[in-house]
Amino acid sequence: MTLPPDAYPPAVERLVAGLEPPEVRDILTRCLSGSVSPAVALMQMLIETEDSPAVRKAVDEVTGRAATLSRATDSILRDRVDELTQLVVENAPGCDRIAEMLRSNMDSPDQAATVEDGIAFCERLFDWSVQQSEEASVALYSLGNPQLLDRATGEIIAQLERWGVISAEHALLDIGCGIGRLVEELAPRAREVSGIDVSTQMINTALRRCAPLANVKLLKGTGRDLREFGDAVFDAAIAVDTFPYIRQSGAALVETYFGEVTRVLKPGGHFVILNYSYGGDDEGDANEIARLARDYEFDVVVSAERPFTLWDGLAFHLTRREALPRPAQHRAEESRPS
Numbered sequence: 505m506t507l508p509p510d511a512y513p514p515a516v517e518r519l520v521a522g523l524e525p526p527e528v529r530d531i532l533t534r535c536l537s538g539s540v541s542p543a544v545a546l547m548q549m550l551i552e553t554e555d556s557p558a559v560r561k562a563v564d565e566v567t568g569r570a571a572t573l574s575r576a577t578d579s580i581l582r583d584r585v586d587e588l589t590q591l592v593v594e595n596a597p598g599c600d601r602i603a604e605m606l607r608s609n610m611d612s613p614d615q616a617a618t619v620e621d622g623i624a625f626c627e628r629l630f631d632w633s634v635q636q637s638e639e640a641s642v643a644l645y646s647l648g649n650p651q652l653l654d655r656a657t658g659e660i661i662a663q664l665e666r667w668g669v670i671s672a673e674h675a676l677l678d679i680g681c682g683i684g685r686l687v688e689e690l691a692p693r694a695r696e697v698s699g700i701d702v703s704t705q706m707i708n709t710a711l712r713r714c715a716p717l718a719n720v721k722l723l724k725g726t727g728r729d730l731r732e733f734g735d736a737v738f739d740a741a742i743a744v745d746t747f748p749y750i751r752q753s754g755a756a757l758v759e760t761y762f763g764e765v766t767r768v769l770k771p772g773g774h775f776v777i778l779n780y781s782y783g784g785d786d787e788g789d790a791n792e793i794a795r796l797a798r799d800y801e802f803d804v805v806v807s808a809e810r811p812f813t814l815w816d817g818l819a820f821h822l823t824r825r826e827a828l829p830r831p832a833q834h835r836a837e838e839s840r841p842s
Contacts, residue, residue: 513537515578519569519585527552528562535588536566536581542588543652544816546599547645556596556603563592591647598640598648605636613782615752622753623702623727630703634683638709642682642745645815653685656814660744660778661689663811667821669774670694674739677768679730679761680746684710684722691717698738702727728757730764740774741765745817748782762800766824775802775822786818793820801825 516536523529528549535545549559570585592599610632616622633641637648646653664670670693678686681699683706690697696719701707707724714720723732750757765775780789790808797804806821 513581515573515581519566519581523562523565525553528559532562532566536584538580538584540816541645541814542584542591543645543647543656543814545588546591546595546647547602550599550602551606551644554603554606556599559599559603560592560596563588595647595649595652598637598646601637601648602640602644605633605640613752616754619728619754619757622749622757626727626749626753627702627704630682630701631705634703634705634709638683641706642685643815652814656812657685657689659812659814660686660817661693663819664742664776665693667774667776667806669740669742669776669821671739675737677730677733677738677741679741679743679765680749681710681722682706684713684720686742686744687714687720687722688717691720695719696721698723698733700725700730700732727753729760730768733768735767736770738768738773739770740776741769742776742778744778747777747780751781758796759799762796762802766800766802769824771824771826773824775824777820777822778817780818780820789818790820793822797822 516533519536520529520532523532531540531545531548531552534540535542540548546559549562550556553559567585567589570582573582573585575582610629612625616625630641639646639650639653640648643653643656646656661670670676670690672693672695674694676690676694676697678690678697678699681687681701682703684699687697687699687710691714697717698721699707699710699714700723701710702725704724707722710722714722725732747758747761750761769775777793780793783789786808793807794804796802802822802824804820804822806819809819810816811819
């Protein structure tokens with residue numbers, strides 16, 4: 505939960521007072537108040553500045569000011585500063601690499617002109633990104649650090665287990681599987697795991713990482729649908745940081761994927777979306793998911809929650825109803841006045 509500006513502790517305000525640019529000051533305020541993790545805060549500061557030395561300078565300034573804090577009265581705040589400082593020191597090369605990736609302007613928040621343009625953009629972006637850093641290509645907040653990525657992935661696995669998504673009898677689908685980091689952890693816990701991604705380089709990396717796993721199937725998809733899979737073959741479908749790029753390719757592709765997930769899931773199957781967009785409008789995302797759930801015969805079990813400590817991902821957990829949805833065009837025709 506994000507606090508209003510006047511609710512931040514005075515000690516936090518003193519630590520960040522006068523820091524520039526203001527965006528970095530705001531991010532550090534949220535981090536030191538416990539609203540976002542140090543790893544996410546570092547990622548956000550790098551995105552805002554594209555300048556790793558500037559980020560280190562701001563953190564160094566906070567570290568110096570924190571030396572005046574009393575361990576007796578401000579121990580939690582001192583611990584947060586120490587954690588942030590240690591993260592910067594241990595991940596300096598990763599922060600430099602991420603800043604370089606951001607300055608390349610390969611990524612873009614702009615809506616694609618067509619679905620085809622959007623899919624082609626994603627393929628280019630992730631083919632390039634994985635060659636810069638395997639870990640950062642799927643999660644900038646990992647700072648390119650395999651250990652940080654493993655910890656964040658472990659949090660996702662634990663949450664999926666709490667929701668009953670993972671079972672030794674389940675067949676699971678990872679949509680936008682990237683380098684296979686989730687597939688690796690799901691495989692020992694499931695009957696079989698399939699992963700699909702639009703990026704050839706991502707899939708090649710996933711194939712290498714998952715080579716010892718006999719119950720894993722990894723495919724390079726078209727990005728247009730899930731035609732590679734049959735009807736009602738999966739107990740759960742999981743999409744981690746995938747739908748923001750599907751949405752960027754157009755509303756029609758979002759509708760296609762919801763229809764396809766309904767098709768490939770068994771009745772009662774789970775559909776987990778971690779981050780539906782990067783727009784920062786949690787309520788808007790929740791409303792859009794609720795509408796799609798109604799249209800494609802899902803029940804919303806969890807809506808717009810942030811259950812993770814290392815990552816700020818917005819979580820949605822849906823379950824498929826027994827009946828298959830009517831095709832979208834049929835619903836549109838029925839809604840037309842006679």
